[in-house]
Amino acid sequence: MGYRCIQCGFTIKTLYLQYSPGNIRLMKCENCKAVADEYIECEIMIIIIDLILHKPKAYRHLLYNVINQETLKFQGLLWKLAAIFLLFDAYRYLILESSKGNLGSSMSYSSLVSVCCKMLMDVFFGNFIFLLTFFFMVKIFLHISISVSRCSDILLGLLISCYFKIFLIAMMVWEFPSSVIFIIELFCLSSNAVALKVMTESSMNRCVWTCFSAYAIKFVFVQAPELILLGKLIQGWSQMPLTLSLKSAFI
Ligand SMILES: [Zn+2]
Numbered sequence: 001m002g003y004r005c006i007q008c009g010f011t012i013k014t015l016y017l018q019y020s021p022g023n024i025r026l027m028k029c030e031n032c033k034a035v036a037d038e039y040i041e042c043e044i045m046i047i048i049i050d051l052i053l054h055k056p057k058a059y060r061h062l063l064y065n066v067i068n069q070e071t072l073k074f075q076g077l078l079w080k081l082a083a084i085f086l087l088f089d090a091y092r093y094l095i096l097e098s099s100k101g102n103l104g105s106s107m108s109y110s111s112l113v114s115v116c117c118k119m120l121m122d123v124f125f126g127n128f129i130f131l132l133t134f135f136f137m138v139k140i141f142l143h144i145s146i147s148v149s150r151c152s153d154i155l156l157g158l159l160i161s162c163y164f165k166i167f168l169i170a171m172m173v174w175e176f177p178s179s180v181i182f183i184i185e186l187f188c189l190s191s192n193a194v195a196l197k198v199m200t201e202s203s204m205n206r207c208v209w210t211c212f213s214a215y216a217i218k219f220v221f222v223q224a225p226e227l228i229l230l231g232k233l234i235q236g237w238s239q240m241p242l243t244l245s246l247k248s249a250f251i
Pocket residue numbers: 005006007008009010029030031032033034036
């Protein structure tokens with residue numbers, strides 16, 4: 001990924017010229033004639049606020065001009081971010097299980113092993129299904145050809161745009177209702193959609209649908225055992241004699 005103009009996404013050779021230490025001149029974009037990347041001179045807090053506000057130019061600055069393959073160890077960064085993402089996802093699972101009352105100090109060894117197996121399945125299998133659906137939708141719905149390098153670029157953008165998961169750390173310190181996780185996931189979804197729009201230059205609607213499909217399929221696969229159990233309960237309840245079901249409903 002080369003440097004880009006944050007206004008229009010046009011490729012640019014260099015973002016600024018340095019005459020002496022601290023004395024730089026920002027370059028203008030040949031396409032839109034605006035300053036190619038004004039964030040170079042901004043405080044990091046302004047960039048963070050613009051990222052939270054989902055401004056595409058802030059995402060272009062981060063994904064193209066800060067994280068540049070020529071200046072960073074790209075593969076190393078990708079693996080580190082993937083590991084951090086999986087750790088946050090495992091922690092999210094533990095918070096949800098804890099809120100259901102399935103975790104506690106008096107747990108038996110077998111139930112601890114069972115929780116660990118479910119957590120691994122949720123984290124690895126769930127995210128595998130998520131990525132499979134995501135890239136399938138990118139190829140079919142957004143009509144983007146996916147090579148290995150393109151796939152790595154989009155994956156890196158996807159992982160970086162999940163930065164909202166960092167708020168899970170706050171849940172280690174302060175007590176929040178587990179519904180906060182749902183809000184964090186929603187922010188991640190919208191952030192992923194903006195990053196995808198910036199990286200593929202597709203329409204926002206299509207990017208939102210691509211990300212939403214991946215999240216929805218992951219949710220269905222991960223929750224499948226519980227959904228099947230719920231379906232069986234509803235089926236069993238509907239097959240009960242009417243008088244009995246009415247009686248059980250009022251007891
Ligand atoms: Zn431009």
